[in-house]
Every structure is written in C-alpha cells, then in structure tokens.
Amino acid sequence: MNRTTVNNDLISDKADQGAAVRYYGLDALRAVAMALGIVLHASLPYFNTYEIWPSDDGESLAIWVVFEFIHIWRMPLFFILGGFFGALVVQRRSWKWYRNQRWSRIGLPLIVFLPLIALVMPYIWLYGLQGSIKGGVEIESYFNPWHLWFLFHLLTFVIVMAIWNMSRQLFSKLIPSETIRIVWQSSARTFLRAIYFPVPFALGVILMIVLIPSGAELIGNPLASFTYFLFGYGLFHRASLMKSIKHYWVAYIVTGSVGFIVYLWIVPQVTDIYNSGGENAGLGLLFIGLKVVCAVTFSLGLIGFAEQHLNTYNSRWRWLADSSYWVYLSHLPIVTFVTFLMFNISAPYEIKFLIAIFITCLLTLVTYRFFIRRTFASVFLNGRRYE
Numbered sequence: 001m002n003r004t005t006v007n008n009d010l011i012s013d014k015a016d017q018g019a020a021v022r023y024y025g026l027d028a029l030r031a032v033a034m035a036l037g038i039v040l041h042a043s044l045p046y047f048n049t050y051e052i053w054p055s056d057d058g059e060s061l062a063i064w065v066v067f068e069f070i071h072i073w074r075m076p077l078f079f080i081l082g083g084f085f086g087a088l089v090v091q092r093r094s095w096k097w098y099r100n101q102r103w104s105r106i107g108l109p110l111i112v113f114l115p116l117i118a119l120v121m122p123y124i125w126l127y128g129l130q131g132s133i134k135g136g137v138e139i140e141s142y143f144n145p146w147h148l149w150f151l152f153h154l155l156t157f158v159i160v161m162a163i164w165n166m167s168r169q170l171f172s173k174l175i176p177s178e179t180i181r182i183v184w185q186s187s188a189r190t191f192l193r194a195i196y197f198p199v200p201f202a203l204g205v206i207l208m209i210v211l212i213p214s215g216a217e218l219i220g221n222p223l224a225s226f227t228y229f230l231f232g233y234g235l236f237h238r239a240s241l242m243k244s245i246k247h248y249w250v251a252y253i254v255t256g257s258v259g260f261i262v263y264l265w266i267v268p269q270v271t272d273i274y275n276s277g278g279e280n281a282g283l284g285l286l287f288i289g290l291k292v293v294c295a296v297t298f299s300l301g302l303i304g305f306a307e308q309h310l311n312t313y314n315s316r317w318r319w320l321a322d323s324s325y326w327v328y329l330s331h332l333p334i335v336t337f338v339t340f341l342m343f344n345i346s347a348p349y350e351i352k353f354l355i356a357i358f359i360t361c362l363l364t365l366v367t368y369r370f371f372i373r374r375t376f377a378s379v380f381l382n383g384r385r386y387e
Contacts, residue, residue: 023088025306028317030081034324035361036070037147041335042356043067045128046349050275054128054340060349068264072291073256073298075150075218079225080299082154083232086161091236095165101383102158109381110151113329118142120333128340147332153218153225160226161233203231207292208285228299242307249304256297263290323368325381330367335360 044053047064089098122141123133145152210224211217218225235241245252270287273280310317338356345352372378373386 022313023085023307023311024313024317025309025311026081026084026303027321028310028314029077029302029306031317031321031324033074033077033081034328035320036074037328038331038335038357038360038364040067040070040074041147041332042339042353042360045339045343046353050271054125054343056339056343056349056352058349060353063349063353065264068267069260072260072263072294073302075225076228076295077299077302078150079153079218079228080232080235080303082157083229083234084236085232086158086229087233087236095162099158099162102155105381105383106151106155106158109325109329110148110155112380114145114148117146117148117332118144121146121336124333124337124340128336128343131343147328149219153222154229156222157226157229203227204289204292204296207296208289211288211292212285242303245300245304246308247304249301249308252297252301252304256294256301259290259293259297263287263294266290322373322378322382322386323365326368326372326377327361327364329381331360331364334363 043063043066045056047055047059047061047067049055086098086102089101093101119142121144122137125141126133126135126137207224207227210227211221213221218228266283266287270280270283273283335356338359339352342352342355372381378384378386
C-alpha cells in the first residue's frame with residue numbers, strides 16, 4: 001500500500017492539500033509564537049513564581065496576565081503546527097525525507113546548542129538568585145534542558161512516527177494488502193471521528209485525560225504534547241476542517257477569551273490550595289479543563305486567523321519566519337541576564353519588562369542579520385543560505 005493510498009484513507013472528506021498550497025499564514029504564526037518566548041521569559045521575574053524563577057522585589061498583575069495568556073496556548077500551538085508541517089513534508093517528499101530533515105533541523109541544533117545553554121544558564125541563574133556567581137553551581141544544574149525541552153519532544157515524536165511507518169510497512173508484507181487496507185481504513189476513520197468530530201470537544205476530552213497527571217503542563221507530559229502533535233498531523237489531511245477553522249476563528253477566540261477570564265479567576269484559589277498542602281479535586285479538574293479549553297480554542301482561532309488574513313507572501317513576515325529559529329534557540333541567556341541585571345534598578349516593573357524585551361529582540365535579530373542569515377549557520381538552521 002503506497003503513501004497516496006494511506007493519505008486517501010486518512011481523510012474522510014477525500015480532500016487533498018495539493019503540493020502547490022503554501023501556508024504563509026502558519027509560517028507567520030509560528031514565527032510570532034517563537035518570538036513570544038522572549039515576552040514569556042521576560043515576564044517571569046515580575047510576579048510570584050514560588051521560587052521556580054529568580055524574581056524581583058514585587059509583582060505586576062498586568063505582566064502576570066500577559067504571561068498566563070501566552071503560556072496557555074503557545075506550546076500547544078507549537079505542537080499542532082509541528083504535526084501539521086510534519087504531515088506536509090511527508091506528503092510532498094517522503095517518510096525518509098521527513099526523518100532526515102527533522103534530524104538535521106532538530107537533532108543537530110539540539111546537539112550544538114544544548115551544551116552551550118547548559119554551560120551558560122546555571123551561572124546566569126545563580127546571578128539572578130544571589131546577585132553574583134560566587135560559590136559556583138551544583139553539578140546537576142548542567143543537566144537541565146531549559147527551553148530546549150520542546151525540541152526533545154519533537155525529536156521523540158519523529159522517532160515514534162518513523163517506527164509507526166516502518167511497522168506499517170512490515171505488516172503490509174506479512175499480512176495480505178487487502179486485509180491491511182480494511183483494518184487500517186476502519187481504525188483510522190474511527191480514530192479520526194473520535195478526535196475531529198466535533199472539534200474541539202473530543203480533542204479537549206482526550207487532553208483532559210492525559211493532562212491530569214501533570215497538572216495540565218506539557219513539559220513533563222510528552223503524551224499530552226503528542227496528542228496535540230497528532231491533531232496537527234491529521235489537520236493537514238483534513239482540508240474541510242481547516243476551512244471550518246478559518247471560517248469560525250472569531251468564535252474560537254471568543255470562547256477562549258471567556259474561558260481565560262474564568263481561568264484567571266480560579267488560578268489564585270488553586271495556587272493557595274496547592275501551596276497549603278490541601279486538595280480540591282473539583283477545582284483541580286476545572287483548572288485543567290479551562291487550560292485545555294483555552295489551549296485548544298486559542299490555537300484553532302489563531303490558526304484560522306493566520307490562514308484567513310496572513311496567507312499571502314510578505315517579505316517582512318518571511319524574514320521574521322526565517323529568523324525565528326535562531327531567536328528561539330538564543331534568546332534565553334540574553335533575556336534572563338538582562339532581567340536579572342535590572343533587579344537593583346529602581347523603575348516600574350512594566351518598564352523593565354519592556355526594556356528586557358527590546359534588548360533581547362535587538363540582539364537576537366541583529367546577530368541573525370549579520371552573523372547567521374548569509375552564513376553556513378543559516379543552512380544549519382533553516383536549510384538554506386540567503387543572498
């Protein structure tokens with residue numbers, strides 16, 4: 001059974017996302033989400049993280065709201081887009097190309113950047129905690145993936161998908177092809193109905209189940225992030241669903257906004273109960289449910305908006321998209337050091353927050369422009385060198 005047959009079996013509406021289709025909107029959306037990592041990490045010192053992150057002397061409610069808003073949908077969106085563009089590569093190239101391309105774009109940068117980040121960040125962290133690097137760092141501090149955990153998840157998913165494809169090919173040799181076709185088509189359609197009909201309710205139910213063990217966080221729950229990834233992978237093959245998402249993007253954003261307001265209201269209650277050692281199962285489930293609702297609806301709404309309004313070529317968006325991977329990889333040491341350096345400066349937290357964002361954006365984009373874009377590093381990160 002060839003790849004075309006598999007793709008046709010996967011899509012109940014028989015829609016084909018032809019090779020000529022370009023997703024400028026999703027490219028732009030992914031670039032913005034990458035850049036928002038700067039905003040996310042610049043915000044952390046300015047509200048109570050309960051010693052998870054070095055903090056300034058006080059708190060800013062406005063900055064906390066900004067953090068929660070970005071945090072609630074950014075990583076789910078990344079994994080959905082990761083699955084979507086993965087499916088695109090498989091259809092337009094091959095499984096082998098997908099495996100090799102993801103290894104060169106994810107695995108190799110991870111090998112290069114992880115040691116650099118792991119060596120630098122413990123000292124920046126120590127400076128943020130005590131205002132100096134005296135005393136040295138503990139050895140386990142060097143074994144932290146920091147913000148690169150996202151790449152670990154993606155690389156794992158590539159391996160899982162490659163194993164799945166090899167298993168399918170092996171079974172096709174051991175079992176008559178017609179039997180494989182019937183079983184595959186039946187199971188695939190059943191699974192797709194479970195996830196995609198209706199959207200986003202079924203996806204939310206599945207995520208509720210897999211997110212309970214980690215308290216709705218993805219960093220320690222690859223099964224949950226893989227669920228988002230699979231949804232994105234299937235979304236590429238569902239042109240009718242993408243059309244619906246584009247049409248109803250406002251409804252998704254409004255739903256997410258209502259859920260987010262309720263979420264902001266209950267977060268302090270959940271935090272107080274957790275920190276006091278108490279339990280409230282009902283409130284905990286509501287907390288997870290609201291995070292799932294917001295993650296799914298905001299992600300779909302933003303995807304719909306991007307495809308509806310940004311889906312034409314724009315040189316500025318293209319440049320931002322090209323630079324986004326470098327910005328993602330390099331921003332954390334810069335933004336943390338800048339924010340920690342300003343701890344002793346007497347100024348409104350919002351001003352320091354904006355200064356940290358500006359300096360980090362400036363340094364990452366300038367270094368991309370002069371040291372990455374027209375060098376071998378651009379080939380290493382983006383697959384091409386720009387003239």
